[in-house]
Amino acid sequence: MQTMDKPQDAVASPAEAAAAPVAPVEAERVAHDTVGDVTAKNVVICVREANVYYGDTHALINVSLDIGRNEVIALIGPSGCGKSTFLRCLNRMNDTIESARVTGDFRLDGQDMYARDTDVVMLRARVGMVFQKPNPFPKSIYENVAYGARLHGLAANRAELDDIVYGSLERAGLVDEVKNRLDDPGTGLSGGQQQRLCIARTIAVNPEVILMDEPCSALDPIATARIEDLIDELSEKYAIAIVTHSMQQAARVSNRTAYFHLGRIIEVGPTDRIFTNPAHKLTEDYVTGRFG
Amino acid sequence: MRLPTLLLILAAMLIAAYFLGRQRALSLARPAGGIRSLHSLPKYYGYYAALGALLPGVALLLMWAAFSDSLITARVVQSLPDTLRNQPEAQLGLTLNDIRNLAAGQMFDETRSAEFAVAADLYNSLREASRKILSGLVIALSFGGFALAWFQLRPQFRARNRVESAVRFMLILASLLAIVTTIGILLSVSFEALRFFRQVPVSEFLFGLSWSPQTAIRADQVGSSGAFGAVPLFVGTLLISGIALLVAVPIGLMIAIYLSEYARPALRRIVKPVLEVLAGIPTVVYGYFAALTVAPMIRLAGQQLGLDVASEAALGAGLVMGIMIIPFVSSLSDDAINAVPQAMRDGSFALGATRSETIKRVVLPAALPGIVGGVLLAASRAIGETMIVVMAAGLSANLSFNPLESVTTVTVQIVTLLVGDQEFDSPKTLAAFALGLMLFIVTLILNIVALQVVRRYREQYE
Structure with missing residues (x-):
């Protein structure tokens, strides 16, 4: 029997990891194959047992995770591990992909995001998203926001x-550069300005959660530093919630x-502990740069 | 030797030259250490030898075709007796025509004098001699060209570069051909149009309000003074094209939006080619449809509403023409909408926009230049369309904007002016060329504008 706090065998494949028995600590609130505490204080988004299929591909497997207010949670992992898929579930952007099928329990402030009577328009107004490549509309800066x-x-x-536009540009740290x-x-x-414009556009709707996909x-390092400050x-x-390939970020x-890792959350924890003292061997290998 | 025989011989020499050249490259390479000692692959040496055999012969053939007839004719004219030779130019042309026909054995006129028979015999013998000389020269030149190429072949000879530059030259020639043809068409129409404008002032043609091209052939004819104001024709063209665009633009755009934003890929794969079939239906068939089905329907509907509808109303021709140009609008708009990056749609969806808001506020504005380009292309197609309007629109030039009246278009008038026996120095016939020139200019401008708009569109997102 392995317990939550001890790392699983390093060579265990994900399938074995899934099959491995895990101590039922707070079974209701903790996913059975994730190391660490998936819960958060002051929860705004709560996800339990999420599964996503693209056609025959099982892209996300039994993922549970909470996102708390005023917290920044980083989703890291090698390419194709399901972190972007998970992010896109949180404002139902996967709806636009025909072959995608989502199961599991997604709650925003306790309301079921995937309930039949949920208005996806209102959901997306409350959960905004910033994309990998800056995608301003081919309109004026003002109209974009x-x-x-x-x-x-x-x-x-x-x-x-005008107030909304100026306020959003100000909070996105862009107003001085574009006000004229x-x-x-x-x-x-420029690319970095475009990305901050996209952030301004997102916060102009006054969301509760902002999802950022890489x-x-x-962007270049200077523009990156500005976004990180922001x-x-x-x-x-x-x-x-931010998906990133940069562990420094x-x-x-x-x-x-x-x-x-391969569609599962292997480990969740406070950032400094994940990077200094990872509990799971896979996490350790990844954050120390041995693969990924 | 007849021309087909000569061409066959040339082709045979071409193939032989290829294999000989290739063989020579291989045998040159053998002592030097195989194919790898050659600069190019052996086949390029073959191609080079074949080009050597082909180009000089073909060049001579083309020159001969261009100049031999005028040389022969000059000789025949010299041999004619003075009475015939010193005729005025037009008369001389007719005489030569008779001689040519006689030589071809197509005309046997008892009244013609013996001088004609002599000239015809001379013409025939000269042509026969010309053919013999040509055949000999072409074959000799081809041999010479091949021999020249053959002796150039060395292992380090850059055959590939030579062949490739020859191919590039041929490609340039092919593209020049299209441009030269366009210029030729424009010039041939322009010259006739200029002759027309010598008889009818440009201002009257461009701004005159009445069109009645029947001119008096004899002085004693009445009531046919001729009026060449093209405004009613262009108004009619504008009216019918306008109706066509009113049909095609909304329907085509809606089809494009449905196909690119709502339809499943499987449906789209079926519907898009089927729509493009619409563009492939011969316009004559559309003409039947307009004249036999749509026009009577409109007339009937008009009568029930108590309206007076002409049986050749502009509405019928315009509606059917609109259906014809739907694929231009839908296909090009569909391409333009598809070219809008998915990231734009995602960005809009992520802000809580519905699909319809996304289409209206992001996708369509971004695709607009491409859509405008498609519409302009459809418009130039509608303006130049002939068959539908010939069959379904009227012949009388009414200056009217009422779609229920019968109007005529520029293309219809060109057709009616040129059908049947014509005299090519009356303004009636020449007017057709002036109209054609105007039409050419208008559609050319529309096409240039469309291309410019489409070009600007390419710079949208990067």
């Missing part, structure tokens, strides 16, 4: 809309880290 606010009728008149050229196309900005992978500031107001910006 105003887009979501217009959709959801957040502003009653032009003055309120709000009518220029958003696609004319937001810095297309994530730090935003975490005072929003819960942030995960270590710099996050409070908690979840390590994904």
Whole structure:
């Protein structure tokens, strides 16, 4: 019998890992094949036993994880391990993929995200997303930020809309760079500015959670540093889940880290513990750079 | 030797030259250490030898075709007696025509004098001699070219580079051919149009409000003074094309949106080719449909509503033409919508936009230049379309914007002006060329605008 705190055999394949018996500590709230505590204080998103299939491919297997308010959780792991798939489940972006099938219990503030009567439009307004490649609309900078606010009728008149746009640009740390050229196309900005524009666009809708799918992978180090600072500031107001391939980035910006491997969460824990004292052999191999 | 025989011999020499050249490369390579000592693969030496055999002969053939007839004709004219030779130019042309026909044995006119028979015999013998000389020269040149190529072949000879530059030259020639043809068409229409404008002022043609091209052939004919104001024709063209676009643009756009954003891939794979079949239906068949089915339907519907509908109403031709150009709009718009990156849609969805909001606010604006390009292409197609309007639109040039009246179009008038026996120096016939020139210019401008718009579109996201 292995217990939660002891690492499993390093050579155990994921299939064996799944079959290996695990001590039923708080069975209700803890996934049976994840090391560490998947729960969080002040939960905003709670996921239990999530499975995702793309056609015949089982992309996400029995994943359970909580995301708390004001926390930044980093999702790390090798390519194809399911971290982006998991992220896209949290605002139902997988709905746009025809072959994808999602099962499990997803709750946002206790409400079932995948219930029949859930309005996916409202869900996405509350759980915003920033993508890997900056994708500003081919519209002006102003219109890019105003887009979501217009959709959801957040502003009653032009003055309120102006406030939302300026406020969002300010919080995204972009306002000084663009305030004199709000009518220029958003696609004319630099890559890092475009990504901050996309963040401004997301926070203009006033979400509770912001999902970030490798937001810095297309950016240079200076632009990356600015985004990381921004994530730090935003975490005072929003819960942030960030997928990243950079372990330094995960270590710099996050409070908690979840390590994904072949569709499972292998280990979850406070970031400093994951990087200094990982409990699972797979996690240790990954964070010390032995593979991945 | 007849031309086909000569061409067959040339082809045989070509193939022989290829194999001989290749063989020579191989035998040159053997003492030097095999194929690897050659600069190029053996087949390129074969190609080079074949090109050597082909190009000089073909060049001579083309030159001969261009100049031999005028040389022969000059000789025949010289042999003619003074009475015939010193005729005015037009008359001389007719005489030569008679001689040629006589030589071909197509005309036997008892009244022609013996001088004609002599000239015809001379013409025939000259042509026969010309053919013999040509055959001999072509074969000799081909041999010479081949021999020249053969003696150039060395292991270090850059045969591949030579062959490739010859191929590049042929490709350039092929693309020049299309451009030269366009220019040729434009010039041939322009010259006739200029002759027309010498008789009818440009201003009257461009701004005149009445079109009635029947001119008096004899002085005693009445009521046919001729009026060449093209405005009613262009208004009619505009009206019918406008109706066509009113049909095609909304329907085509909706089809494109459905296919690219809503339809399942399996359905899309079936529907898209079927739609493109619409563009492949011969326009004559559309013409039947317009004249026999749609026009009577519109007339009937109009009568029930108490409207006075002409049986050749612009509406019928316009509707059917609109159906014809739907595929242009739908296919090009579909391509433009598909070219909008998925990241744009994802970005919009992630902000809580519905599918329809995403299409209206992000996808369509981003695809707009491509869609406009498609619409302009469809418009130039509609303006130049002939068969449907010939069959379903009217002949009388009414200056009217009422779709229930009968109007005529530029293309219909060109057809009616040129059908049947024509005299090529009356403004009535020449007017057809002026109309054609105008039409050419209008569609050319539309096409250039469309291409520009589409080009700008390519710079959208990068």
